[in-house]
Every structure is written in C-alpha cells, then in structure tokens.
Amino acid sequence: MLKRRLGKTDMNVSVVGFGGIPIQGISFEEADRVFAKALDEGINFFDSARAYTDSEEKMGRALARSRDSIYLSTKALSRTGAGLGDEIETSLRNLRTDRIDLYQLHSVGTLVELDAIFEPGGAYEALLAARAAGKIRWLGITGHSREVILRAIESGLFDTAQFPFNPIEDEWSEAVIPAAKKASVGTICMKPLAGGAIRNHRAALRYELSRGMDVVIPGMDEIDQIEENASVGAKLVPPSEGDLVDLHAEKVLWGEKFCRRCGYCQPCPNGLNIPFLMLIDGYYTRYELRDWALARLGTLAKKFCDCAACGECLVKCPYHLPIPDMMKDAAKRIL
Ligand code: SF4
Ligand code: SF4
Known part of the structure; x- marks a missing residue:
C-alpha cells in the first residue's frame, strides 16, 4: 500500500483509508475481522465520527493494539x-486512546456556521485547547458546501479538509482542490464511491487519487470490499480510457438524481430539511443502513410525505434535481 503525506501534517497515510459509516451495520465481532483485514492490507488511516453511532467504539476495540502504527x-x-470539548473526551474513550491524530469539525454547512465556530466560546477554541493538552494532534473540517470548505482552507486555520469528491460530484476540482494544494491542506475524499452509487470501485478511486485527493476513505464492512479497494493503493495509475467511459456513464445515470447536500435548496417553506432527507434516503437505499435511516427519520417533524410539491426548491437547486418527485418516490419506498 502506497503512502502519502497528508498536507502539512506529519501523517504518512495509506492512499486508501477506511471510512467508518458502514460498520455501524455489523456486529462488534464482524467489525474486528473487517479491521484486521484492513490492517493486513496496509491501511493505516481510519476515519469515524461521533454521529456514526457505535463506529468509534468498534474502531477503538479493534485497533487499540495497533495504535502506534495507525492514524485515528x-x-x-x-x-x-464546551460541547466540542465533551465530544473530544467521548471520542478518546470510545477510541481507547489518549490522543486522536485528526479531529474535524463535522459537516459545517454555511458561512454563518463557519464564522460562529471562531467566535469566543466557539468550537475552534476547544480544538486549540485539546491540541495544547496533547489530546488531538491536527485540526480538520468536513462539509458539502464548496464555498465553506474554500473559506476554511483559505483561513489557514485547518490542516485538512474532507469533502465529497467522485466522478459524479467533480465540481470540487475547479477551485477547492487547487486551493488546498496551494495551502498544503490535506485532502480527504469523502464518498469516493458516491455513497454506494458507483459500481466500478477501482476506477472511481483511481480517478480521485489522480485528481488531487491525498487519501480516499471508502466505507467498508466486508472483507471482499477491502481487498478490492486496497488493491488500488498498491500501484497508483490513472483510470484507463475504458474506465473513464464507465464513470461517465455512471455520472449520466445518477447525475440528475444525485443530491450533493450543498443546502442551496433551503429553506423549504413547508419545513422539510431537504439535504437531510436526501441523506436518509441514501442511507436507506444505497448503504442499506435501514434501522439508522428510520431512527433519524423518526426524529424529523417533516418527512418525505410532507412535501407539498410547491416547486420553490426546484429553482434553487444548482443541479436541477427533481426534488418534489424524489420526495414522492422516497415516501413510497421508506414509509
Ligand atoms: S437538492 Fe440540490 S440544492 Fe438541495 S442539497 Fe441536494 S444538490 Fe443541493
Ligand atoms: S417542493 Fe417540497 S421540498 Fe421543495 S420547497 Fe416545496 S414543499 Fe419543500
């Protein structure tokens, strides 16, 4: 497995890392086997989130003995x-470690939200305090909005940026990836398989690694997936002409119905959280994390069936997604 330095950090990460979403759907014992296989394949970068239910705990249990040879x-x-300080303590306990290599502000959605992070008492203070105390080493941000991630990169206050980039969501190569390279901010490729939409996994990972992403982190919960994805990191080659044709076909297939979760369609006059509902639909249909999806849906006051098809969001979505139709289809599938 080839390794790369992650931006300005001292982390020499495997180019194929491990995304911690799907392990929520398997047992602790199965997760132990999956992580053992990932280690065998040379994967040394493991990414989780407080929001991924028991993902951190599974990671901590399986990787504690390998702690000094991996990055968490x-x-x-x-x-x-205050809130982020508590979250960091919980992550340390779950991951069974006294230091976390990279701690990221998860899913920062708007510039207003980003600005609030830097205010007195905001989350950035907790990151700095935890770093000073040796509890975390490097500071990162994740998100789906290009303007937010670009501003965060240009602020010089983050060591890494994690964002969705794949052959369907390729808009990031215009300004964000070049800006990250210029600022030596490490680029972590979220959703390299477009949340399960892309079938030619090797081609997609090669595409992303050849277009400026330092590390791709496909979510994995099966031994075969790990073998297939890790094989891409043995030798870095760009996708072949045939692969590019395949990937373009996937883009055409999904392009008109693939939500980037950018949030530009908000607010909905009927109170629907459109990007979150799209996320729930993706988890339900593509990741097959049905219990997770239904639990999240249960917390929402307005669900797919509450879309009144007013059409307000249609003019705001830069990707021209047929949102009311997608809400209607999801309502049939999920409720
Ligand atoms: S529906 Fe369109 S505007 Fe709304 S989050 Fe998805 S891609 Fe962005
Ligand atoms: S069409 Fe549906 S989702 Fe879109 S703004 Fe109207 S009520 Fe909200």
Missing part, C-alpha cells in the same frame, strides 16, 4: 467550545 481520525457536530 474522527469528527463531531458540536459548534460550541
């Missing part, structure tokens, strides 16, 4: 200093 990365949604 996680993230939390809290935007206050």
